[in-house]
Amino acid sequence: MAGKPKLHYTCGRGKMESIRWLLAAAGVEFEEQFIETNEHLEKLRNGGSLLFQQVPLVEIDGMKMVQTRAILNYIAGKYNLYGKDLKERAWIDMYVEGTTDLMGMIMQLPLQSAEMREKNLALIIERAKTRYFPVYEKALKDHGHDYLVGNKFSWADIQLLEAILMVEECKPDILSAFPQLQAFKGRISNIPTIKKFLQPGSQRKPPADDKYIANRGKCCLTSVRFHFPQLLLKYL
Numbered sequence: 001m002a003g004k005p006k007l008h009y010t011c012g013r014g015k016m017e018s019i020r021w022l023l024a025a026a027g028v029e030f031e032e033q034f035i036e037t038n039e040h041l042e043k044l045r046n047g048g049s050l051l052f053q054q055v056p057l058v059e060i061d062g063m064k065m066v067q068t069r070a071i072l073n074y075i076a077g078k079y080n081l082y083g084k085d086l087k088e089r090a091w092i093d094m095y096v097e098g099t100t101d102l103m104g105m106i107m108q109l110p111l112q113s114a115e116m117r118e119k120n121l122a123l124i125i126e127r128a129k130t131r132y133f134p135v136y137e138k139a140l141k142d143h144g145h146d147y148l149v150g151n152k153f154s155w156a157d158i159q160l161l162e163a164i165l166m167v168e169e170c171k172p173d174i175l176s177a178f179p180q181l182q183a184f185k186g187r188i189s190n191i192p193t194i195k196k197f198l199q200p201g202s203q204r205k206p207p208a209d210d211k212y213i214a215n216r217g218k219c220c221l222t223s224v225r226f227h228f229p230q231l232l233l234k235y236l
Helices: 014-025 038-046 068-078 086-111 114-143 155-170 179-189 192-197 210-214 228-232
Strands: 006-009 031-034 057-060 063-066
Touching (some): 006 014, 014 086, 014 155, 014 192, 057 068, 063 068, 086 114, 086 155, 114 155, 114 179, 155 179, 179 192
Parallel strands (some): 006 031
Antiparallel strands (some): 006 057, 057 063
């Protein structure tokens, strides 16, 4: 019997968080090895585990997988969350890329100056309201299904919920003008595996706030001895 997937990253969200979400939604238990120091990262590099010298790294099915999109594609395909044919996969890919763009903007906020953060936060909210969320609202309204693609739960649904919750951390009432997304959030949040992942004490990570950055990335389980923003830039 194959062992649990093992995730190598910091004890923070970054590019690993969508991988955590996808595994959790698929009902897959996983282990985490937190990268605590620059020396730890260099050990992985020197040991040949990192194909392109960077994380995230996921050990799964006898492979040491790197590159976020490759990892997500593999997990989605393995656990039947990637559509039934090429056309459905294409739609899933488009929807996922949209939420990836939006979440990427949010992940950069803690690393910015207060002035830049205020400016970019306003841009994120504007983009969510006018560019990204209207697409998903229209899709759900037009086809009348519970899920984004093929009326079947998929990676696209998982990542859309992740994005919604991240934007709500920036602006709690962001969905006030999107009734379809409000209903979608309720449905997907109550899928048993996702409901479990959203509970306190799960492997879901909190947002990186000023205190987290100031404490040099002191993570939930172990103290970190590197300057967190400098190292995090290697992961983004």
